[in-house]
Amino acid sequence: xDPRETEYxxxxxxPDPFGELNPGPAAAHNxxxxxxxxxxxxxxxxxxxxxxxxxxxGDGVVRAVNGVSFDVYPGETVSxxxxxxxxxxxxxxxIMRLIQSPPGRITAGKVEFEGRDLLALPEAEMRKVRGxxxxxxxxxxxxxxxxxxxxGRQITEPLELHEKLTSREATRRAVELLTMVxxxxxxxxxxxxxxxxxxxxxxxxxxxxxxxxxxxxxxADEATTALDVTIQAQILELMKSMTDRTGAAxxxxxxxxxxxxxxxxxxxxxxxxxxxxxxxxxxxxHSTRHPYTAGLLHSVPRLDRELGSRLEPIxxxxxxxxxxxxxxxxxxxxxxAVERCATDDPPLGGVGExxxxxxxxxxxxxxxxxxxxxxxx
Amino acid sequence: MTIHSETASTAAAATSAANxxxxxLQVKDLRVHFPVRRGLVFQRQVGAVKAVDGVxxxxxAGETLGxxxxxxxxxxxxGKAIVRLVKTTxxxxxxxxxxxxxxxxxxxxxxxxxxxxxFQDPYGALNPRLTAGSIVGEPLIVHKLTSGKxxxxxxxxxxxxxxxxxPAMMNxxxxxxxxxxxxxxxxxxxLAARPSLIILDxxxxxxxxxIQAQVINLxxxxxxxxxxxxxxxxxxxxxxxxxxxxxxxxxxxxxxxIAESSRIYDNPLHPYTQAxxxxxxxxxxxxxxxxxxxxxxxxxxxxLSPPPGCVFHTRCPIAIEDCPLAVPEMRELEPGHTVACxxxxxxx
Numbered sequence: 203x204d205p206r207e208t209e210y211x212x213x214x215x216x217p218d219p220f221g222e223l224n225p226g227p228a229a230a231h232n233x234x235x236x237x238x239x240x241x242x243x244x245x246x247x248x249x250x251x252x253x254x255x256x257x258x259x260g261d262g263v264v265r266a267v268n269g270v271s272f273d274v275y276p277g278e279t280v281s282x283x284x285x286x287x288x289x290x291x292x293x294x295x296x297i298m299r300l301i302q303s304p305p306g307r308i309t310a311g312k313v314e315f316e317g318r319d320l321l322a323l324p325e326a327e328m329r330k331v332r333g334x335x336x337x338x339x340x341x342x343x344x345x346x347x348x349x350x351x352x353x354g355r356q357i358t359e360p361l362e363l364h365e366k367l368t369s370r371e372a373t374r375r376a377v378e379l380l381t382m383v384x385x386x387x388x389x390x391x392x393x394x395x396x397x398x399x400x401x402x403x404x405x406x407x408x409x410x411x412x413x414x415x416x417x418x419x420x421x422a423d424e425a426t427t428a429l430d431v432t433i434q435a436q437i438l439e440l441m442k443s444m445t446d447r448t449g450a451a452x453x454x455x456x457x458x459x460x461x462x463x464x465x466x467x468x469x470x471x472x473x474x475x476x477x478x479x480x481x482x483x484x485x486x487x488h489s490t491r492h493p494y495t496a497g498l499l500h501s502v503p504r505l506d507r508e509l510g511s512r513l514e515p516i517x518x519x520x521x522x523x524x525x526x527x528x529x530x531x532x533x534x535x536x537x538x539a540v541e542r543c544a545t546d547d548p549p550l551g552g553v554g555e556x557x558x559x560x561x562x563x564x565x566x567x568x569x570x571x572x573x574x575x576x577x578x579x
Numbered sequence: 580m581t582i583h584s585e586t587a588s589t590a591a592a593a594t595s596a597a598n599x600x601x602x603x604l605q606v607k608d609l610r611v612h613f614p615v616r617r618g619l620v621f622q623r624q625v626g627a628v629k630a631v632d633g634v635x636x637x638x639x640a641g642e643t644l645g646x647x648x649x650x651x652x653x654x655x656x657x658g659k660a661i662v663r664l665v666k667t668t669x670x671x672x673x674x675x676x677x678x679x680x681x682x683x684x685x686x687x688x689x690x691x692x693x694x695x696x697x698f699q700d701p702y703g704a705l706n707p708r709l710t711a712g713s714i715v716g717e718p719l720i721v722h723k724l725t726s727g728k729x730x731x732x733x734x735x736x737x738x739x740x741x742x743x744x745x746p747a748m749m750n751x752x753x754x755x756x757x758x759x760x761x762x763x764x765x766x767x768x769x770l771a772a773r774p775s776l777i778i779l780d781x782x783x784x785x786x787x788x789x790i791q792a793q794v795i796n797l798x799x800x801x802x803x804x805x806x807x808x809x810x811x812x813x814x815x816x817x818x819x820x821x822x823x824x825x826x827x828x829x830x831x832x833x834x835x836x837i838a839e840s841s842r843i844y845d846n847p848l849h850p851y852t853q854a855x856x857x858x859x860x861x862x863x864x865x866x867x868x869x870x871x872x873x874x875x876x877x878x879x880x881x882x883l884s885p886p887p888g889c890v891f892h893t894r895c896p897i898a899i900e901d902c903p904l905a906v907p908e909m910r911e912l913e914p915g916h917t918v919a920c921x922x923x924x925x926x927x
Binding site: 285286400402403430431432433434435436439457458459460461462463464466483484487488497498499501502503504505506507509512513514515516517519520 | 649650757759760787788789790791792793795796799814816817818820821822840841844854855857858860863864865866867872874875878879
């Protein structure tokens with residue numbers, strides 16, 4: 203990559219690093235109207251097609267990801283949402299080729315990033331992609347930061363490796379980045395170790411590291427789940443504004459439907475190792491076509507729901523990924539199930555403009571599952 | 580708007596009816612401080628973590644009080660102080676009219692029989708070496724509420740059925756249950772001694788969304804059936820609003836606001852409550868795009884050295900010069916709606 207290109211991108215990040223990240227008292231009540239990103243015709247930045255990953259365990263082969271397909275376009279915020287065991291994290295790790303083998307292996311599919319199949323790259327090339335063109339943030343910042351290295355060292359390392367900066371240049375850049383992610387006294391804090399920072403500050407350091415080489419895609423795997431609500435809001439706003447400024451795409455992996463509604467342009471709902479519904483955020487929430495998505499939306503308590511109303515949980519339990527289910531995996535918990543669901547697994551197919559769902563009864567789901575809670579106010 | 584005024588008026592009617600109900604639990608000026616010691620042999624006390632610092636509230640029979648706050652706000656410590664799992668430093672806790680902070684031995688056991696507690700982690704709260712039946716039935720033995728094995732087994736089977744599990748599962752061990760089922764066992768155990776108050780400490784936050792709703796509905800059914808009072812401790816404001824009659828908000832060991840659920844969510848008066856509410860995303864992209872967001876600066880200060888005066892002033896968007904000078908008193912700005920902020924009611 204042309205080093206001047208990154209230099210330019212960084213300079214454009216420069217003015218007022220605290221502007222919306224750390225608003226002053228007057229600016230605190232900012233009324234931000236966020237417009238959803240619209241897909242322009244062009245090539246997707248990331249194209250995941252039929253990805254399958256399995257793990258060999260003592261009890262047999264567990265297929266954690268079973269034919270996942272979705273796209274991420276440049277500059278877009280896409281979300282993978284689902285409950286534990288649905289395969290959302292394994293999908294992210296497979297994209298980055300971070301699945302430990304054995305016991306894990308990617309058995310099928312393609313992961314195209316900027317036109318190249320990541321699954322076919324030699325390891326040396328792949329290493330340039332990780333932390334270079336694709337940055338990643340994990341749930342637990344304490345375990346993803348190295349406890350015996352200063353935070354400064356952890357940010358300068360990718361800069362020296364990928365951008366070939368000298369150590370002095372890298373240090374200067376690290377101070378800039380830490381200031382940008384809202385760590386005060388960055389030139390002093392750069393010598394601190396991870397245990398000297400709070401959970402929120404550690405996650406800020408992770409963002410600085412992930413964004414250091416100006417990636418085109420930032421993957422955030424449950425990045426705010428372990429944090430308190432007010433800190434969670436800070437970190438999400440920070441990730442969003444950092445990617446907005448650099449034009450990077452953001453892939454948010456979470457179980458929190460509220461976070462998805464606030465930040466994602468496009469939503470992919472996963473269940474039992476596969477994407478079951480994929481559409482622009484508004485369509486997923488307001489013209490739901492998959493019974494699992496509808497069930498999730500009806501089971502969460504929400505701030506704008508009428509008081510005294512009763513939650514409608516999805517009956518039954520999340521299936522054990524080690525157990526194969528004939529037909530549609532959601533059938534045992536589904537109130538829309540028909541005979542066909544027991545034998546034929548529905549593929550992810552088009553059900554409307556830019557809207558896909560894997561359900562034989564998607565039309566009935568669309569008619570009969572209203573939006574829970576609000577829109578009454 | 581009409582819906583809101585309607586819920587407000589029904590809530591007001593419910594309050595006036597509930598006023599005749601006596602207080603089951605009354606907590607006054609509760610303080611729980613943990614000493615911080617230094618040195619190996621002669622441990623000097625060098626400071627104190629003020630986990631709970633002057634908190635007052637009450638719960639009526641059959642009522643649910645929600646306790647929300649972020650980590651380190653002292654909400655769990657309050658729950659533990661009520662069942663006397665931690666020592667209170669000062670203040671009073673009255674349960675059904677009886678002062679319980681100084682009780683010991685048989686008297687304490689008699690009070691504890693009437694309180695249940697459910698913990699957050701369904702994996703850590705159940706002894707892995709005991710069967711589900713002996714876990715659920717343990718309170719019956721401790722409090723000598725059962726005579727003979729046949730009656731014991733009948734009682735345990737009944738409890739397990741009450742929480743929606745199959746009584747035939749009582750010979751299984753905790754690892755054979757899923758997270759949601761384990762939390763149901765925890766609830767069954769809390770119910771065993773027929774308490775009138777159950778302390779629910781983050782009972783659903785470790786569960787997946789679809790399972791969370793099942794457990795919330797179960798808790799509501801049990802409350803109706805057994806006329807239970809709940810102290811519902813959680814950090815998830817959407818869940819707390821859904822289940823609670825009244826909600827109190829904690830920050831750094833202090834209570835900053837307490838009111839009816841409908842009031843605290845429609846008209847939050849404390850700037851911290853406002854920020855907390857605005858930080859919770861609503862699962863609806865159209866509403867989210869129009870909502871105002873208040874992003875607080877900085878982290879929660881250390882409870883070892885809390886800021887002087889109002890503990891929230893370091894992060895408060897509307898703080899003025901007077902805020903660090905004195906600890907704000909709890910003021911009742913609307914009937915039943917109390918706030919600890921000198922600017923509440925005056926600020927925009």
